[in-house]
Amino acid sequence: MTESIYANYPPSLSPTQQEFLVTTIKDWAIQNGLAVRPPPTYVPEGTDPNRVLATTAPVTLFPSPFPRSCFQEAEALQTAYNRLYATITNDEKWLGKIIEDLIDVDDFVANLWKTHLAVKEEGYVQDLSLGLFRSDYMAHETANNAPELKQVEFNTISSSFGGLSALVRSLHYDLLTSPPGFSLSYPPHPLFESNVPPENTAVETLSGGLAAAHIAYGPSKSSPKLPLAILFIVQDGERNVFDQLALLKRLTDFHKIPVFRVISSKILDQTSIPASDPSRPLVYTPPHSPTTPFEVTTVYLRAYYSPDEYKSSRDWEARTHLERSAAIKCPTVLNQLSGCKKIQQVLAEPSGPDHLSSFLKGTDSSLIERLRKTFAPQYDLSESGQGRDLALNPESALKHVLKPQREGGGNNVYKSEIPGFLKSIPEADWKGWVLMELINPAANAENVALRNDGEVLRGNVISELGVYGTILWDNKGNVLHNDQGGWLLRTKGKEVNEGGVAAGFSSLDSVLLF
Amino acid sequence: MTESIYANYPPSLSPTQQEFLVTTIKDWAIQNGLAVRPPPTYVPEGTDPNRVLATTAPVTLFPSPFPRSCFQEAEALQTAYNRLYATITNDEKWLGKIIEDLIDVDDFVANLWKTHLAVKEEGYVQDLSLGLFRSDYMAHETANNAPELKQVEFNTISSSFGGLSALVRSLHYDLLTSPPGFSLSYPPHPLFESNVPPENTAVETLSGGLAAAHIAYGPSKSSPKLPLAILFIVQDGERNVFDQLALLKRLTDFHKIPVFRVISSKILDQTSIPASDPSRPLVYTPPHSPTTPFEVTTVYLRAYYSPDEYKSSRDWEARTHLERSAAIKCPTVLNQLSGCKKIQQVLAEPSGPDHLSSFLKGTDSSLIERLRKTFAPQYDLSESGQGRDLALNPESALKHVLKPQREGGGNNVYKSEIPGFLKSIPEADWKGWVLMELINPAANAENVALRNDGEVLRGNVISELGVYGTILWDNKGNVLHNDQGGWLLRTKGKEVNEGGVAAGFSSLDSVLLF
Known part of the structure; x- marks a missing residue:
């Protein structure tokens, strides 16, 4: 049955239909902020010296079919996954044993661990940790049974694309239901009948987690007291800025929380911890308003997740500076380390000890088994x-x-x-x-992608579903906020996954459940 | 007093403050669709073959001070102005006398008039006309008295920038009130204290006019009956597309009316009038969905306003085709002609007959005098x-x-x-x-502009206020809908106005009333 769903999808497009769809999507994307700064391969650096240009984010022309049972299972498991990774993060001993084994093969992990040990020695001053997580899955095809949800990886840092993903859902929704009262943007197809992508609350969920941390931080620890703010730590020259700004806008407009973006290389210039204050508040001084310092409640890392971002000891100094501060980190170094693939492997090792049950003590055993079933x-x-x-x-x-x-x-x-x-x-x-x-996703899935240089590519694809969750917990294991909501579908041209052919594509997509 | 307001405005910016503002605005613009397709001077044609790039619309960094009394007067007069131009449009004899005098010096006016005469000879089949108008003003400085509102021109066709203008108001509003609870994006200034630009309902007003026409059109005249839609006639390669899409989105999402955009050169391919049907319904067949024709209730011209758009007799044929159809035209040829500067001059001629009183019979004479006062x-x-x-x-x-x-x-x-x-x-x-x-606007007004190539220019400026209005009326003079709401502030570098220096700028702006 699954096979036949994919076999007839998506409907074929006449050149006129494709031109209409592509034009509509290019315009929709810019009108609604479904955009990225253009890659240097399309707009060479000298061409846009003021960095004012934007282009549509890479998207599929159609939403992709995805098994409803897998989608629902991913949503149902997310808060348990949140708890699992919070608990692992709290178990420094268990985590440390695995991490220390990696130190001589992985400088990056070694330096993260060293950062933790240094702050531990001085003593952490913040008991709370915030996780914005994204659990990534594929729908694994089996010979005779329904497709199974299988986890590809679990992200404990940055967990990006929530902002743009919610927009792609709106794009596909609008295309499926336009013009009002009709449905003419796509050629007719049985899957489109009374079917739209499910709601996508990624922005609300992720911002909700940040807002919960901001509130849980409590009053300013500085004397005199300072106003409070959230910091987004971002990469210099980030092209995916509009994804981040979707969260920032929600925090500003709905939660009414001041948020500032700080480029990682500027952390040490723009933030400080008063040497005399044992509570170590992280003070941010906006360079455009130097007389109004803020105390940072929450640091959300949209940078520092990848080894190549640590260009010198100054970057490690900056990371340590954040870690030792009183700000709630999203994530802490330990929480970032819990996202190592090695941890995922230890959890999923078919013949090892039952870590899952010990980490999720008190959890219904059937839920634990459903979680375990998602492991490849x-x-x-x-x-x-x-x-x-x-x-x-x-x-x-x-x-x-x-x-x-x-x-x-x-x-x-x-x-x-x-x-x-x-x-x-x-x-x-x-x-x-x-x-x-x-993991074997549907072999005959197809879609059409609009790349961010405007090229249209059609072909066999593999889709990966990400589900967002957020959790705020303390180092004694108390959970203050645990929520799930929102999703991402990323669809890649098949050859990309099998060796990175340049002609391929990786696009933001949305799901049509079947 | 006025002079001193302008003398200290805008507050000066440190390089850091300017960088923050410019970065924030560039990002805000793309996130919110305050965008245009880039000009060929910045992105040469071959660089973006797929036309996927966008850039921020040219905007001022600060809102501009504008006298409250002038702003309120412009809003108060708009529905009377709507009626004035509707009445002029209905007075074919009066209009014709002026127009016929221009025929030998202005091919464009001559051809418009010819189009009207041809349709008149066949007989119009639509009694209703829709106007989306924009009356443009400056605040005229006088030696000793309060500034006076003086009209620059009255636009009866296209009346663009309503969509982007509402966004610029939101941009400046957000900058004035961010971060939440503070106001740090701009340096402090007395004019910013508890002062934000007034609401801008241009999108609601203009879309409301189009929706009123759509409803007033009544049931389909075709047999068998067809579904109904509004057409936007647009220019090929239009760079100001996101301005139009703001109206289209409102019509779709709020009014639930199907809207299609048709490039002017495709009118004769994509629309038809059944030869056998004396009611002459205008039938639009979407090229991407050729089996679902629509009957057009309302044609909104965002093209065909300028002589250089009529490249061949085919364009005049297309314009005539629209004019003779049963669709409500926004505007009709006669309504477009009523916007000639020559008409404005006749109305404003200090020593001529009192046209105003005769066109606005039944209107309070004090209101007529206030209208007259806006004439230079x-x-x-x-x-x-x-x-x-x-x-x-x-x-x-x-x-x-x-x-x-x-x-x-x-x-x-x-x-x-x-x-x-x-x-x-x-x-x-x-x-x-x-x-x-x-008209003498404030001589010492200044602002800083962000051009759509990302260059920042500072200097003396002249601002022009546009106020939007919409009216639906029939050829007997009955008014079915008459509304005003929303505004545009366009701010130009002074040298542009005095001879078009290339280094100048023309930006979208918003008002801070004083």
Whole structure:
């Protein structure tokens, strides 16, 4: 049944229909802020010296079919996932044991861990942590049964695209229901009949988490007291700025909270912690209004998630500066580390101890089993384990993907290339990699994508569903706020996933449930 | 008092403050659709072959001070102005007498008039006309008294910028009130204290007029009956598309009316009038959905206002085709002609007959006098009139501007250049020009503009206030809908007005009343 859904989708487009859709989407995107700053491949640096140009975010022309059961299961599990990762973050001992094993193969993890240890030695002054999470899944096709929800990764830092994703849902909704009273933007298709993408409350959910932290921070710790604000730490030259601004707008307009964006390289210039104040408030002085300092309740990192962002010791100094402050971190260093693929692998190791049950004590066992069912089998490559054999055997390798355990990676090694790749690197480095059984999304899914350079590409695609959640908890394990809501569908041209062909695409998409 | 308001405005900006403002505005503009497609001077054609790029609309960094009394007077007079131009449009005889005098100096007016006569001969089949008007003013400084509202021109076709203008008001409002609870985006200034730009309901007003016409059209005249829609006739390659889309979105989301955009060169391909149907319904067949024709209730022209848009007889054929159809035209040819500067001049001629009182019969005479007070003295250059002397005398010329009476012009001749210019053209052509006493806006007004190429320019400026109104009336003079609401402030670098220096700017702005 699933196969037949994909076989006839999307409806074919005449050149006139495609031109209409593409024009409508390009205009809709700019009218509604579904935009990015253009990539240098399309607008070379000298062409837009004032960085004033924008272009449509890459989107699919059609929403993609997605099994309703998988979508609902992902939503149903998110608050349990939130709790799982909050609990792991609190278990410094368990986390540390795994992390310390990675230190000699992964500088980035090593430096994050060192940052934690340094702040721990001085003593943390903030008991609360905030998580804005996104759990990413695929709908895994099985031979005879309904598709199964399988987790690709769990993001504990930045968790971006909530802002743009909500807009893509609106775009596809508008196309499906326009003009009013009719439905003529797309050619007719059975899947379109009384069917629109479900609501997408990503912006409300993520902003709600930040607002909850802001309130839980309590009164200013400075003397004299300062006004309170949230800081977004962002990358210099960020092209995905409108995604972030959607959250900022919600915090400003609805929650009435001051929010400032600070480029990561400016943290040490624009924020300070008074040396004399043992409560270590993080003070932000807006450069455009230097006489009005604010105390930062919450630091939301939209930067510092990837190793290449730490260009010098000054970046580590800035990260440590934030970590030791009284601001609530989203995320803390430990929470960021909990998102390592290695952690995911340990949780998902088919033959290991039952970590899930111990972390989710008090949780209904059937819920724990549903969570466990979302894991694809994963292995380390230790001598003692099963993973090494599965990776080196050319036949079993075909069913697997080898992932570096770093976030923001993208350097996966697939199938037949795994044995050769492993032999090409020192065996001592193997523990930096995780072997994961491949998830099989629908083989014949298709869509049409509008790239951010305006090119239209059609082809076989793989879609990944992300579900957003947010949790605020303290270091004793008390949960103050635990919420889920909103989703992301990212759809890639198939060849991209299998080796990064330049002609491919990765687009924001929305779901049509079936 | 006025002078001192302008003398200290806007507050000066440190480089850091300016950078913050410019960055914030550039991002705000794209997030909220305050955008235009980039001009070829900034993005050469080959650079963006897919026309996917957008840039911020040109805006001022600060709202501009504007006298409250003038602003309120402009709003108070708009529905009377609506009625005035509706009544003029209905008086074909009076209008025709003036227009026929221009035929040998103005091909464009001649062709419009011919179009009307051709349709008249066949017989009009639609009694209703819709006007979306914008009356443009300056605040005229006087030696000793309060500033006076003086009309620059009255637009009876397209009346653009309502969509973007409402957004500029929101931009400046957000800057004045951010972050929440503070006001730090601008340096402090007395004018900013508990003062924000007044509401701007341009989108609601203009869309409300279109919706009123759509409803007044009544049921489909086709057999079998067709679904009903509004058409926006637009220019090919229009860069100001997001301004139009703001109205389209309101009509779609709020009024639930199907709206389609048709490029003027495609009118004859995509619309038809069944030859057999004496009621002449205008049938639009969406090229992307050719099996679902619509009957057009209302044609809103965002094209065909300027002579250079009529490239061949096919354009005149298309215009005639619309005019003879049963669709309500916004505007009709006659209503477009009523917006000629020549008409404005006849109304404003200080020594002529009292046209105003005869057109506004039944109107309170004090209201008529207030309307008349907004006229700057205007003259034709006929041998018998006062205008010729005023224009040719180098001294009196200094107080005047010479305007071609065409809409969408921009080829004004100023002050000392007037006598020489007149002598350089055949005297027979003089009647195509109108002499207008110069309006003197505040001499020392300043602002800072962000151009759509991202350049920031500071300098002396002149601001022009436009007030929007809409009226639906029939050829017997019955008014079905008469509304005003929303405004535009356009602010130009002073040198632009005095001869079009390329380094100048023309920006969308908003008002701070004082």
